[in-house]
Amino acid sequence: MTNETISVDQLSGWLTRFNDLVTEQVSYLTELDSAIGDADHGSNMTRGMSAVVEKIQASPAGTVDELFTGAGMTLVTSVGGASGPLYGTFFLRIGATAGPVGTLDAPGLASALRAGLGGVVARGKAEVGDKTMFDVLAPALDAFDAALAGSSDIPSAARAAYSAAQTGRDATQALLARKGRASYLGERSIGHIDPGAASTSLLFQALAETLGKE
Amino acid sequence: MTNETISVDQLSGWLTRFNDLVTEQVSYLTELDSAIGDADHGSNMTRGMSAVVEKIQASPAGTVDELFTGAGMTLVTSVGGASGPLYGTFFLRIGATAGPVGTLDAPGLASALRAGLGGVVARGKAEVGDKTMFDVLAPALDAFDAALAGSSDIPSAARAAYSAAQTGRDATQALLARKGRASYLGERSIGHIDPGAASTSLLFQALAETLGKE
Amino acid sequence: MKVNQEVPDMKKLINSPETVLADSLAGVAAAHPDLRVDHANRIIFRATPKAAGKVALLSGGGTGHEPLHGGFVGEGMLDAACAGAIFTSPTPDQMLEATKVVDRGAGVLHIVKNYTGDVMNFEIGAELAAAETGIKVAVVVVNDDVAVEDSSFTAGRRGVGTTVLLEKIAGAAAEEGRDLAAVAAVAQKVNESGRSMGVALTSCTVPSAGKPTFVLPDDEMEIGVGIHGEPGRRRVPLAGAAEVARQLVEPILSDLDFTGAPTIVMLNGLGGTPLIELYVMYAEVRKILDAAGITVARSLVGNYITALDMAGCSVTILKADDDLLRLWDAPVNTSGLRWGI
Amino acid sequence: MKVNQEVPDMKKLINSPETVLADSLAGVAAAHPDLRVDHANRIIFRATPKAAGKVALLSGGGTGHEPLHGGFVGEGMLDAACAGAIFTSPTPDQMLEATKVVDRGAGVLHIVKNYTGDVMNFEIGAELAAAETGIKVAVVVVNDDVAVEDSSFTAGRRGVGTTVLLEKIAGAAAEEGRDLAAVAAVAQKVNESGRSMGVALTSCTVPSAGKPTFVLPDDEMEIGVGIHGEPGRRRVPLAGAAEVARQLVEPILSDLDFTGAPTIVMLNGLGGTPLIELYVMYAEVRKILDAAGITVARSLVGNYITALDMAGCSVTILKADDDLLRLWDAPVNTSGLRWGI
Ligand SMILES: Nc1ncnc2c1ncn2[C@@H]1O[C@H](COP(=O)(O)OP(=O)(O)O)[C@@H](O)[C@H]1O
Numbered sequence A, B: 001m002t003n004e005t006i007s008v009d010q011l012s013g014w015l016t017r018f019n020d021l022v023t024e025q026v027s028y029l030t031e032l033d034s035a036i037g038d039a040d041h042g043s044n045m046t047r048g049m050s051a052v053v054e055k056i057q058a059s060p061a062g063t064v065d066e067l068f069t070g071a072g073m074t075l076v077t078s079v080g081g082a083s084g085p086l087y088g089t090f091f092l093r094i095g096a097t098a099g100p101v102g103t104l105d106a107p108g109l110a111s112a113l114r115a116g117l118g119g120v121v122a123r124g125k126a127e128v129g130d131k132t133m134f135d136v137l138a139p140a141l142d143a144f145d146a147a148l149a150g151s152s153d154i155p156s157a158a159r160a161a162y163s164a165a166q167t168g169r170d171a172t173q174a175l176l177a178r179k180g181r182a183s184y185l186g187e188r189s190i191g192h193i194d195p196g197a198a199s200t201s202l203l204f205q206a207l208a209e210t211l212g213k214e
Numbered sequence C, D: 001m002k003v004n005q006e007v008p009d010m011k012k013l014i015n016s017p018e019t020v021l022a023d024s025l026a027g028v029a030a031a032h033p034d035l036r037v038d039h040a041n042r043i044i045f046r047a048t049p050k051a052a053g054k055v056a057l058l059s060g061g062g063t064g065h066e067p068l069h070g071g072f073v074g075e076g077m078l079d080a081a082c083a084g085a086i087f088t089s090p091t092p093d094q095m096l097e098a099t100k101v102v103d104r105g106a107g108v109l110h111i112v113k114n115y116t117g118d119v120m121n122f123e124i125g126a127e128l129a130a131a132e133t134g135i136k137v138a139v140v141v142v143n144d145d146v147a148v149e150d151s152s153f154t155a156g157r158r159g160v161g162t163t164v165l166l167e168k169i170a171g172a173a174a175e176e177g178r179d180l181a182a183v184a185a186v187a188q189k190v191n192e193s194g195r196s197m198g199v200a201l202t203s204c205t206v207p208s209a210g211k212p213t214f215v216l217p218d219d220e221m222e223i224g225v226g227i228h229g230e231p232g233r234r235r236v237p238l239a240g241a242a243e244v245a246r247q248l249v250e251p252i253l254s255d256l257d258f259t260g261a262p263t264i265v266m267l268n269g270l271g272g273t274p275l276i277e278l279y280v281m282y283a284e285v286r287k288i289l290d291a292a293g294i295t296v297a298r299s300l301v302g303n304y305i306t307a308l309d310m311a312g313c314s315v316t317i318l319k320a321d322d323d324l325l326r327l328w329d330a331p332v333n334t335s336g337l338r339w340g341i
């Protein structure tokens, strides 16, 4: 069935939808960052993702590699802050792992995403419970893999990932930050959702919604 | 009758009472100056008059000249702003005109005060209706002279002066300022009482109250 | 009298309204070994007086406009600055004392901003100096604020931004060895050739008043504000930098023809506005001047003549010539302005 | 995207949150002929590059801390500064481009404030430079903020005030002709010997956020605040200058022993606080240091590393030695710091 693969166009749709979501939620993301950071996560993500989508619209990518390498480079060179290199590396690694193909099957997508996670860890050294985007990315990919192992199709796996992402996002509220700008707050970081965790949850919402629509 | 002369001690009491009144009304004077000036008339007057009273208490003056020359010099050297030279010159001229005497009779007091007014005009060039302390000082002295001419004693003349001072003060509200900092407002100075007019009204209130008490 | 450890009733880094002047002078003395502070008389002097035979420059005014004037004491600029209480002119005895100390035999130029209080207090100071000493005193009264429209029916235009440029340029003329009349003439020329206009986004708060001098709604600004929080020409709706620049520059340009000469342009912050906004404003001012065919030869962007914590800025444009530019470029070594040394 | 003439929804002299960086760079370019602004890459360079064979210094960071870093580009200090969006690190392509342009054959020192974003972006920039060019790059990460207590469980201490002193001192070392390792060693020594602590009386407002980052009640202040409005150690009742100075200086002195060496002390304003208050604070800081037997050899009072329009200040103390003092005193000619030239 067609749902067993995902095309470059669908993946482009994912990024486009992610841009829509961060744009919709820009104030929410910035508000989260006001509480435990420096009030720029919303504008950082929209600046980066709108540049990514502009690029996709100007010249649609032919391969998964092209799409994500382009998106990653755009984020790295237009965002700055912590989120630029982290999201940028995430996408760059996805592109490099997927290679110059037009579609990915489920295992291909899963391993590309996991390589992306590896990039985030390599760059940011975040560990479980540090109260970062890692605390959404890791459980979301675990849920994605588990769903596929349980023979779900990609859209169902994406929904499972999104559900785990939301749980992970909400769980960051109780955590004490140990990485990034929020870590300076110590105890006072407790009680607030991590902004990067929230935007990463939007990333999986975008994937689930993009695939769900078909 | 004793009310036909005024002693150095009574005149010292006048200045002391003036200090009490500007201290009581410090916020009111500053508020008036906030509306059409630079929000310092209250602190200027209290800084100056408290220094005057300190000096009087430390070494009571023996003559009218000594009292007012001392007060005038203290104001000139401790206030600054517009009010320092104006009030300072007012008192300096009173002292110089009265001379080294222990008491003043009614005509002596009247001419000393009028010399003070002359000093204010010489220094500040204010004219009738410019919306300054002149618009209280001039009608108050006119009323003082008129009362004496109508054979009032000094306390009654002081009460007449105070009454004219209040009228003069209130009348500044409708005026357009043409001197001092308030003049920069043009039309927008209308509707506010002039701070210097208000403090000068306190000066006559102090005189009336000091003499009334005896 | 408030005590040191009391909790302030406004958001200011001070000990008490009563001590702020003395405390800030203590800080100036501690920070700048090049300056000598006479705490009793509240005068800031150069630690090393200028050479004998040169004209000395004295200025002063109410405190709250820092770095003006104390920050401009030093080689190539002022010889001394008398500090008054916040927003209140210093007193004549200060001017007398400073005049005596700074005179190097060639006379002293008093630089006075045109406010009734400043003019009268400097006037008495000069009268006392004339009576007590043989020191020659010349006076320049700075009145460059175009916000004051009907200046013939008022105390005249206020002295604002041009004061900074005048102190620099006249200071260089004095350092060069010009005589008192010549230094005063240069100062007069700067005053006649400089115009300023300011805007407030928020009021300042005078410490002894304890609350803002005026209240500006969130969506309004005060065009033509004075450096003591005196109201300006009018309250208008808040606008973007380009529009604010237009509202400041147009009245300046309609007051004096700046074409055909090199100009010195200062974009000055009023105390509570960060440098990034001043640069944004400067870019807009330059666009307008370029479009009007005005040549900008020198620029100054920063906080030079402030109004306590007021948010806002002012624009000063000085129509210069080769002599004024050369004097502008001459070395200056003060805490507020320094180059060429 | 907002248009130019729109009414701003906050009291800032800007055209729009989206254009503030570009607009302020336009102002910098217009005001300073000594600087060359690469608008596309958002880099401020010296107009005249330093002599070949000398080590170049590159810094950068989020915009909103002016004059840092662009105001410190010039002879005796930085060779270039990369400007990020407000409070957001610049991007690696900027660092790559700047590194290529400023290298004079002796390598480039990257001066990075310790924030996750800055560190990662400079890291990628250096990786790209290594991959694409043969330019030697050394890195110093400034982490001097004693407000961060448990630095082993966090991203480490933030880089704040010491950055200013480091850029000056390392800049002088480079100008003197020391090689990359030696310049980096001086920079490292400054970082190890400098400590800072800040206080906010009010929050800053990030233009794109449109409202204050945090809300401080009228009677509270934030001790240990970061230069991006990051919360500090604790909220405490508002206090007078003497008490605020104590709360800033004590954590610094308990973190490092400053006795027995000459120190350089900076009293820095955070953007919305006027100079008069900084001098009041400086006087109080000096009293504490005098009482603690600490020798202050050099002082700096003013706005050097700011946090947009935040009201507040920070104290930086650097334990120096003869070499560092000599480098401090060496000529510097930038818009933000200038002497001896
Ligand atoms: N070391 C790290 N590893 C993973 N994620 C991190 C790390 N540091 C920060 N983050 C994420 O980045 C987010 C902040 O992004 P953003 O606000 O755009 O950048 P900045 O902190 O530079 O302002 C945090 O909420 C957190 O999720």
Ligand SMILES: Nc1ncnc2c1ncn2[C@@H]1O[C@H](COP(=O)(O)OP(=O)(O)O)[C@@H](O)[C@H]1O
Binding pocket: B033, B037, B038, B040, B041, B044, B045, B080, B081, B082, B083, B084, B086, B120, B123, B124, B125, B126, B131, B132, B133, B134, B179, B180, B181, B194, B195, B196, B197, C087, C088, C089, C116, C117, C118
């Ligand atoms: N030229 C003048 N002649 C008479 N009175 C004046 C003149 N100029 C100002 N004043 C008076 O001085 C008052 C202001 O005093 P004050 O606020 O202490 O000084 P400043 O205006 O220097 O701040 C005004 O309200 C006005 O009554």
Ligand SMILES: [Mg+2]
Binding pocket: A033, A037, A038, A039, A040, A041, A081, A181
């Ligand atoms: Mg952030």
Ligand SMILES: [Mg+2]
Binding pocket: B033, B037, B038, B039, B040, B041, B081, B181
């Ligand atoms: Mg006043």
Ligand SMILES: [Mg+2]
Binding pocket: B038, B040, B081, B082, C062, C087, C088, C089, C117
């Ligand atoms: Mg005043």
Ligand SMILES: [Mg+2]
Binding pocket: A038, A040, A081, A082, D062, D086, D087, D088, D089, D117
């Ligand atoms: Mg940031």
